[in-house]
Amino acid sequence: MKIRYKILLASTWGAVATGIVCVAVSRSTLRTQGIEQTRNAMRTALIGAESVRDSFSAMGETGVLQKEHLLSDFRAIKTAGGDVTGTALYQTIPIIAGWRALDTVSRQQGFSLRVAKENARNPKNVPTAEDTRILAALERQKGDEYFEVNEALGEMFYARPIILTKDCLSCHGDPAKSASGDGKDIFGQKMEGWKVGEAHGAFILKQSTREIDRFVKESTQTMLLVVALVGVISLGVSLWIVAHVLRGFAAIEATLSER
Numbered sequence: 001m002k003i004r005y006k007i008l009l010a011s012t013w014g015a016v017a018t019g020i021v022c023v024a025v026s027r028s029t030l031r032t033q034g035i036e037q038t039r040n041a042m043r044t045a046l047i048g049a050e051s052v053r054d055s056f057s058a059m060g061e062t063g064v065l066q067k068e069h070l071l072s073d074f075r076a077i078k079t080a081g082g083d084v085t086g087t088a089l090y091q092t093i094p095i096i097a098g099w100r101a102l103d104t105v106s107r108q109q110g111f112s113l114r115v116a117k118e119n120a121r122n123p124k125n126v127p128t129a130e131d132t133r134i135l136a137a138l139e140r141q142k143g144d145e146y147f148e149v150n151e152a153l154g155e156m157f158y159a160r161p162i163i164l165t166k167d168c169l170s171c172h173g174d175p176a177k178s179a180s181g182d183g184k185d186i187f188g189q190k191m192e193g194w195k196v197g198e199a200h201g202a203f204i205l206k207q208s209t210r211e212i213d214r215f216v217k218e219s220t221q222t223m224l225l226v227v228a229l230v231g232v233i234s235l236g237v238s239l240w241i242v243a244h245v246l247r248g249f250a251a252i253e254a255t256l257s258e259r
């Protein structure tokens with residue numbers, strides 16, 4: 001190999017290797033950051049929904065919500081056989097208010113939302129195989145949140161258990177304490193005998209990793225392009241310098257041999 005190529009190789013391999021390592025490290029950092037950001041957005045959305053639920057519970061307890069008025073309205077619609085889910089009473093059930101708030105945020109953020117519960121009242125909430133796996137993981141780890149990046153499915157999951165508070169018991173509590181005396185709640189549905197502090201079901205948010213992967217791919221391509229460009233420029237500059245130095249040597253050699 002000619003001396004000029006040996007010098008070139010010695011001066012550029014380190015720079016090229018550094019460039020490639022930097023791109024690889026940035027790529028993995030970008031992906032981790034993207035996932036972390038999504039996780040935080042999901043957590044914020046769910047904690048927001050819990051706070052909406054708490055506000056409605058507090059309003060119920062302090063009597064701000066005029067229950068008598070809501071109830072008479074509800075009874076009129078129920079007796080007429082109308083859709084009770086459209087009543088103001090239904091909308092002010094804390095868990096429903098939280099759920100609706102979460103649904104709005106999820107649509108805006110592009111998350112898909114599931115409310116999963118075994119033996120659910122609403123058939124839509126009966127757990128899918130995916131929900132069952134997440135509910136089991138939540139129960140196993142007994143924490144207040146669960147997060148998973150499933151690379152095989154290309155999806156991220158964030159879930160929080162639904163914990164019972166006192167105000168839930170009028171509908172989900174001890175059937176023996178049913179106001180109507182028949183073990184049913186005001187909606188005419190069987191009370192489940194749940195207790196304060198128990199976890200029943202979970203809110204589960206899901207989002208594809210596709211957007212993050214697309215962003216990481218585009219950024220990596222840009223970074224590689226910049227590295228390649230800088231590489232070509234520095235190779236050109238090195239070539240010029242090496243040629244210059246070698247010409248200097250040749251001149252010295254010529255002078256020496258003349259003597």
Ligand code: HEC
Pocket residue numbers: 053057093094095115116117119120121122123125162163164165167168169170171172185186187189200201202
């Ligand atoms: C006024 C009655 C009432 C109260 C109070 C109430 N719920 Fe419910 N809950 C319902 C009804 C009715 C449904 C079914 C909703 C539907 O049809 O989608 C439901 C559904 C649920 C579900 C979804 C699973 C399923 O069975 O479909 C969960 C979880 C739940 N409630 C938890 C709670 C918690 C926690 C509280 C207290 C913060 C609470 N609920 C307070 C009436 C009530």
